[in-house]
Amino acid sequence: MIALLKNAECYCPHYSGPKDILIAEDKIESIDPVGRWENCPFLDRIIDCDGLKAFPGLIDQHVHIVGGGGEQGFASRIGDIAADDIFLSGVTTLVGLLGFDSCTKDPANLFAKARSLQETGLTAYLYSGSYAFPMASLTQSILRDLILVDEVIGVGEVAIADHRSSQPSVSELAELASAVHAGGMIGGKAGVVHIHLGEGKRGLGLLRDVLDQTDLPMEMFVPTHVNRQRELFTQAMEYCKVGGNIDLTAGETHGIPVPDAVETLVNSGMDLSRVTVSSDSNGSIPTGGVGKIQELFDDIRGCILEKGIRPETAFRFVTENVAKILKLYPRKGTLRAGADADIAVLDCGYHLRKLFCRGRQTVEDGHVVRSEE
Ligand code: ZN
Numbered sequence: 001m002i003a004l005l006k007n008a009e010c011y012c013p014h015y016s017g018p019k020d021i022l023i024a025e026d027k028i029e030s031i032d033p034v035g036r037w038e039n040c041p042f043l044d045r046i047i048d049c050d051g052l053k054a055f056p057g058l059i060d061q062h063v064h065i066v067g068g069g070g071e072q073g074f075a076s077r078i079g080d081i082a083a084d085d086i087f088l089s090g091v092t093t094l095v096g097l098l099g100f101d102s103c104t105k106d107p108a109n110l111f112a113k114a115r116s117l118q119e120t121g122l123t124a125y126l127y128s129g130s131y132a133f134p135m136a137s138l139t140q141s142i143l144r145d146l147i148l149v150d151e152v153i154g155v156g157e158v159a160i161a162d163h164r165s166s167q168p169s170v171s172e173l174a175e176l177a178s179a180v181h182a183g184g185m186i187g188g189k190a191g192v193v194h195i196h197l198g199e200g201k202r203g204l205g206l207l208r209d210v211l212d213q214t215d216l217p218m219e220m221f222v223p224t225h226v227n228r229q230r231e232l233f234t235q236a237m238e239y240c241k242v243g244g245n246i247d248l249t250a251g252e253t254h255g256i257p258v259p260d261a262v263e264t265l266v267n268s269g270m271d272l273s274r275v276t277v278s279s280d281s282n283g284s285i286p287t288g289g290v291g292k293i294q295e296l297f298d299d300i301r302g303c304i305l306e307k308g309i310r311p312e313t314a315f316r317f318v319t320e321n322v323a324k325i326l327k328l329y330p331r332k333g334t335l336r337a338g339a340d341a342d343i344a345v346l347d348c349g350y351h352l353r354k355l356f357c358r359g360r361q362t363v364e365d366g367h368v369v370r371s372e373e
Contacts, residue, residue: 001025001044001359007034008049008345012335013056013315021054023341026358030337049345052353053311056319056335057092057342060296061247061278061326062157062194062224065096065113065124066105068283069290071164077104078290080113081282083120087362089279089293090352092342093123093323093332097156097194099283100164102130107138107145114151121357123332123340127194129155133166135176142176146183146191153326154192155180157224160206162198170209177216184220190327194247195223203232204239218243222325224278228255237268245274245325248317251285251295258299262314263307276325277317301350311350 005021010031020036022029037043063086067078086094096114098105107128114124128145129135135155137145145152155176159165168176177193184191195207204223211218224247226236233256236246248258256264258277265275277300281293296318303314323333331340345354355363362368 002029002042003045003047003359004037004040004043005047005049005054005343005345008052008054010335011053011055011312011315013312013319015312021335021343023356023359026341026360028335028337028339028341031335047354051348053346053348054335055311055315055344055346056333056339057344057355057357058090058296058300058318059093059322059326059328059333060091060281060293060318061095061222061276061322062249062280063094063096063278063293064099064281064283065094065117066098066109068099068101070101070104071284076284077101078282078284081293083117083122084368085293086117086122087355087357087368088352089297090344090355091122091293091296092344092355092357093125093328095125095127095153095194095326097127098130098136099157100131100159102132102136107136111138111149111151121360121362123342123358124151125153125326126151127154127156127192128152129158129176131157131159131165131196133168133172133176143179143183146180146189147187153189154184154194156192156194156222157196158193159196159198161200161202161204162196163200165196165198168206170206170213173206174210174214174216177210177220178214181216181220190325191220192326193221195221197223197225197228197232199229203235208239219245219325221245222247222276225249225280227252227258227261230256233261237265237270240274241270243274245276248275248277249280250277250299251279251291257302259302259307259309262303262309262317266309266313272313272316273321274325275317276322297352304350
């Protein structure tokens with residue numbers, strides 16, 4: 001299938017003006033001045049994007065695809081996420097992970113769900129492990145998971161500063177991270193340790209100790225939920241200023257909502273390339289209920305509409321920055337020739353109108369569509 005998205009205002013995510021985007025199968029073939037392919041006889045489809053904006057599809061690095069929860073007993077377990085909910089949130093790439101419960105939910109379950117999502121056109125990766133030590137894995141070894149299983153790009157969410165964590169020591173966390181680092185190197189992957197921060201006293205303290213006492217690279221760690229408390233957020237800003245990645249959680253209402261946190265970060269003048277936002281969706285939320293993946297899109301939209309953050313800045317946190325940290329860039333996280341055709345098309349009110357996942361259209365006019373493949 002050769003398709004042309006005609007006259008879309010392109011954010012790659014940097015602003016590049018009105019363009020025609022030529023899609024060949026699952027890739028972006030080229031991005032050209034409007035009208036270049038007007039009379040091309042090879043086009044199977046022309047999609048008019050007049051008045052619409054094209055962004056890279058969102059990348060969500062924290063999704064409980066087989067459901068989180070379980071903290072309040074069996075009835076609080078949450079089920080699998082639906083592909084349609086992912087599409088409607090503009091997400092085209094995600095990382096699935098286990099949470100607190102790694103007994104009744106396991107990595108094999110997670111792997112099967114990721115594979116099923118891939119069949120819909122989505123790109124799904126995995127973190128091995130869960131909250132607790134010893135880490136759950138597919139092959140009885142985190143190192144082997146990273147080397148042998150294509151989808152595994154790190155471990156997570158490893159809990160620290162939380163009464164529900166295994167209370168790991170510096171050496172336990174360092175030993176885990178060294179296996180992830182080695183596995184990432186041999187497997188040609190990012191090798192990320194995605195760290196859940198709870199409301200515990202020390203915040204990022206344990207992670208800082210690991211970095212101080214070992215030679216592990218700072219860029220392999222992604223601490224998340226850093227906007228859950230003001231003190232933690234302040235600590236996280238300092239951590240980011242000295243070279244660390246930080247990940248904000250969408251849908252936060254008790255701590256600092258993402259639009260407020262992003263406004264503070266932008267106004268600080270600091271380098272924002274290591275800042276990301278993820279949804280923590282399909283897990284339980286402290287106030288009860290299930291976290292919605294849509295909150296990721298809504299918070300980015302809120303940054304633009306409520307805080308006046310430029311769209312090219314707001315979208316970096318869920319596209320380019322994530323792709324670079326997860327070493328998926330430039331195949332993911334950008335609109336450019338050769339990248340996967342993961343494209344979110346929005347109207348002037350920043351509502352999702354169309355979505356393409358590896359060239360396959362999954363949303364049209366704000367509704368899920370099933371295209372032939
Ligand atoms: Zn978490």
